Each structure stands twice: as structure tokens, then as C-alpha cells.
Amino acid sequence: MADSEQDNTDRGDGDNLKSDKLFTLKKWNAVAMWSWDVECDTCAICRVQVMDACLRCQAESKKDFYGRQDCVVVWGECNHSFHYCCMSLWVKQNNRCPLCQQEWSIQRMGK
């Protein structure tokens, strides 16, 4: 289960680090918590870290967080990132990035 790797304390191989130069690893401690550059750290819509399930998905899945697999991160051409759930609600009424007001178009999605 993908979830378990978040709690895995001895993942020393740096698997997550090699491919993606967009990110800066700021913190790495024993419980494997990390944070990205402040800019894409927290979803500015629901104010939950983009790596966690969004506030709405958390409200849906009671105590377990199995829902988080579907709750992906989306990056716009402007490089701002949000939960896909949060952003898809917003673009229904205004197709702009709420942070920089640029026309919203998806650059990529993932975790």
C-alpha cells in the first residue's frame, strides 16, 4: 500500500529525490516528514499540505485516509500547485489561478 511508505522510518535510498529537480528538500527527519519549498507546500485553497488529502477528502473518509490515493496534486503552467479536488471546484466558476490570476492550464498532475 502506497500509504505505508509515508510512515516508513528507514527509507534511506532517496528514491523520491533523484527524478524531480523542481523541488528542494528542506527537512528530513526520523519520522520521514518533509516539506517542499514554501510556494507549493500548502494548498492555498484548503490550507492543507498538498501531500496530504485535501480538506474535503478528509471530511469524506472518516478516520482512515485511504481516500488520499485519489486526491492528487495539480500544477498549473504558472507553477502554482493545489489539490486537484480543490482546483477543479474553483475553475468551475473562474478559470484562473487564484494566486496569480493567470489563465489556468494544467502543466502536470501527480503526487
Add this chain to the structure above:
Amino acid sequence: MITLRGKLKKDGDVSNSKSKEYNKRASVRDKLLVKEVQEMEQTLPSTCQVTFDDPHRLHEFILMIVPDEGYWAGGRFYFQISMSEEYNMAPPKVKCTTKLWHPNISEEGAVCLSILRQNSIDGMGWAPTRKLKDVIWGLNSLFTDLLNFDDPLNRDAAELYLKDKDSFRSKVKDYVRQYAKR
């Protein structure tokens, strides 16, 4: 600090699916508000005061603004602020409950403030990245920096200002004396 534990628990007990959907959205709103209300209270301008009638209903409160400069200085202006369960996809609803003579607030209490607009193409309207403290700041500034005579809600007020600033000033003062002293 206000907590929502009692309310959230009660919501969880309701089981039919329509009210479940409502409660889910309301609980998202309430979770956002727990943080936003705290932040709002910590950054409240000195001219503002916020009152919750029911501490379990963070989505309804009264804002009092007592401008310390400008035309409306010395008046007490009350605003009713509420957030529907669509918050923060939808902006807060704001009504001014003190009658006043102001180009951007109608005598009936409608408030013209760009960030409170649900749909706007200019990027100045509501966005879910905005918070309660931005709304408070905006309303407070309507009495000073954001005062705007170009796109008025109260046309007569704007016209009077352009024609005769002294009459404008004294009419504002009359309203303050009559309606905005407590």
C-alpha cells in the same frame, strides 16, 4: 478560543445523505473558519471589533467599525457577516446594518467591495485564497483608502461629493449623528 467540537460531533450523527452532503460542506467551511477567525482576531485593526452571538456558529458574526479618521470618524458602523456552506468557494455575505451616507454602501446596507464579488473577470474579486482578515481589512478601508467615488453604489452620494464637498461632509455628519451613535 472558540471550539467547534460540539457542533462537529452533532453533525456527524445525522445520517440521511442529503444532510450528510450539506454537513460535509459545512464542516469544511467550519474547519477553514476555525483558523481564519483566529487569524482575523489576531490581526484585527484597532478601529474594528468582532462579536459572535453564538460561539458555536463561526460563520455568523458582527463587525463594528469605528473609523478614527476621514468623513465617517466617530461613527459606529455595524456589519453583518455570514458564510454559506459554499465557503470558501463563495465569498462571505456582508450587509451594513447602520444607515449611512457613503458612495460605496447603499442606504439599504448593500456593500460594494471588489473582493466580495463572486464572479469577476478582472482578478479583483473573490478567490478561495482570500481570508476573513482580508474582508475585514477591505471593509475597514472603505472608510479611508478604498473610498471610491468613480463606481458608486450610492450615486447621489458620489454626485454630491463631486459637486459640493462641504455639503457632502455635512450630510455624512448628519447621518452619523442620527444613525451611527451606538
